[in-house]
Amino acid sequence: MGKKLWRVVVAGGAAAVFTGVAAVPAGAAEGGASFSRVQVNGGKPVVLGVSKEVAVPTSFRVTTAHPVKWSMAFLYRVDTSNHLWHGIETSDCIVVSPSVCDIDETMYFEPGLYDMRNSEAGAWKVAAEVRFQDNSGDTDKKDLTVYVKRNSRLTVNASPEPAAKGSTITVTGKVTRANWETRKYASYGGRLVSLQFKPTGASYTTVKKVYANSSGALKTTVKASTTGTWRWVYYGNTTTGKSTSAGDNVVVK
Known part of the structure; x- marks a missing residue:
């Protein structure tokens, strides 16, 4: 909190300017403008890892009678002076009428560049x-x-491979989460994770749910009944994105 940065890169090198009417049009706020049709990332959460920049599509409509230098949508928590630190690239005015513009914007998030905290x-x-x-x-x-979340990851290993029918298969794995401050993935203990199985030629279904230990490690056993693929699925929470491991195929003989 308390950080504020935006990079306004306007198409064509000119700011959006409305050639408005003499009076504030119907629908404009007392402050001189009103905003509508605001959309950020299609309503989906913004999920960030530790290094890769993520571009978030954003759009809105602004109605005003006054000539405009620039406009933008942004994220805040306590009050509008406390922006979430990220880059912003905006379009020129897409004219709807002399006093109404649509704006296409992209928010750019990169934990390392913008010094994001967990x-x-x-x-x-x-x-x-x-x-x-x-x-x-x-x-x-x-x-x-808008939910801004730390990315999560899952690994999986099912053994033995191959397995005898009716024997015990041990499925292990680990759940980790992006730490924006260290720029590394760290153990995410205590998570409830679903174990899923897909028989050859079929779809995945949930077999059981398992809690990771304090180090994020997952371990459970199942009976070998048919050849297929095992995977872990974590459904996330308000601060952490969902994730799915790769699949590990076990041939049952």
């Missing part, structure tokens, strides 16, 4: 801001929540 994972609110040519502005809070 405490910043979770729910964020959405606001939109416009800066007018006379350097005044307007900011509106929107009734919209």
